[in-house]
Amino acid sequence: MIEPIMLIAIGFLLAGLLVIGIIPLVHARAVRLTMRRLEALTPLSMAEIQADKDLLRAEFAMSTRRLEMSVEQMKSKTVSQLAEIGSKSEAINRLKLALGEKAASLFALEAKLAATEWAQQEAERRLAMQDARPAQ
Numbered sequence: 001m002i003e004p005i006m007l008i009a010i011g012f013l014l015a016g017l018l019v020i021g022i023i024p025l026v027h028a029r030a031v032r033l034t035m036r037r038l039e040a041l042t043p044l045s046m047a048e049i050q051a052d053k054d055l056l057r058a059e060f061a062m063s064t065r066r067l068e069m070s071v072e073q074m075k076s077k078t079v080s081q082l083a084e085i086g087s088k089s090e091a092i093n094r095l096k097l098a099l100g101e102k103a104a105s106l107f108a109l110e111a112k113l114a115a116t117e118w119a120q121q122e123a124e125r126r127l128a129m130q131d132a133r134p135a136q
Contacts, residue, residue, distance in 0.1 A: 043049045 043052060
């Protein structure tokens, strides 16, 4: 019973020794890859630094130009919308003027109708009075 436990323990010890032997190799590879990555990110010469600056300037100029074009499109869209609003408000004003004229003529006709009705009622009243006099 002790022999299998000892064999298992010896196996764990050997595995541990192998891991201890492999860890420095893995660590060295990780350090090497990290150094390569850092060196790739760091510019080596002034020319590369200047090229990076030029690239940033070009990207900024492109984004600025895109923004300017967007602003121009918005301005032209706004101008066309304002022109449309102006023409529609002009049409509204013409319609309001026509409505006012029609309302004025309607009021004049209603007044004329009221005057005609009043005159007709007055004439009927006079006729009724004249008809009532001979009967007395």
